[in-house]
Amino acid sequence: MASVPFHYVELRAFSYATEDEKRVEQALRTFLPEDVELQRHTSEGHYGDRIVVLSARVELADEIRHVLSQVATLDDVDDVVAELDDRVDDNCSFFLTFDKQAAFGGEVRRGDGITLRAKVEAYPAKREKAVTNAREVLEAL
Template sequence: MSGVPFHYIDLRTFCYATEDEARVQGALRQFLPDEVAIDRIENEGFNGDRIIVLSARVENADEIRHVLDELAAIDLDAIRTELEERVDENCSLFLRLDKQAAYGGRVERGPGIELRAKVEAYPAKKAAAVENAADALESRA
């Protein structure tokens, strides 16, 4: 596949006061090419505790392919069967990835890292987005 059917992929995770920020960045970095910068925003939780939001966006085709190649380690067949629930009306695909596993160098589904991929679809309808996302995941399996 020369092109990729995604406009961009956003990855986001939270670093809570009890976590080491470098380790959480390492978990997020598992999915990103080296040249992609991680944005950092510091917030305050309900009880005054520190919460850091770490996020990154990949937009060019090579960067998107890198993220998709990392995702190939998980069961993409299962995700394809769930696409109707994972793609919204705005043509965005949502996945959750295990932050602890990513820190250990593994790619698994689970809590901690949120992935949002804006699917190219013309016309911009959910059905077209589901079909394009299925094709993209099929080529990675």
């Protein structure tokens, strides 16, 4: 994959009070190159419980390729391609979620807990063009 039609890729996971923050970090790092720094933001839940939001944004082509190589290990990448019309919004952002528990074990599987948001390059910036560009990348994986 020579060119990467994404401006950036963001990954985010929440570490709730009942979870070990280091384990959530390890799950998120399943998708990231080693040298990418994680941002930490502390928030508060409805009942005052502590929530740490871990996130990372990759913008360099090699880093984006690394994240996409992890996405390529999904068993159901073809299903993701078929769902692209529902996964790309009007702002040309592509969304996908992953199982946080599986990622902690080093496995990439769709589910809940880790959110991927990728800004798709599209000129002109139209949803249909973004879907086409995302489809080309995912089919090439």
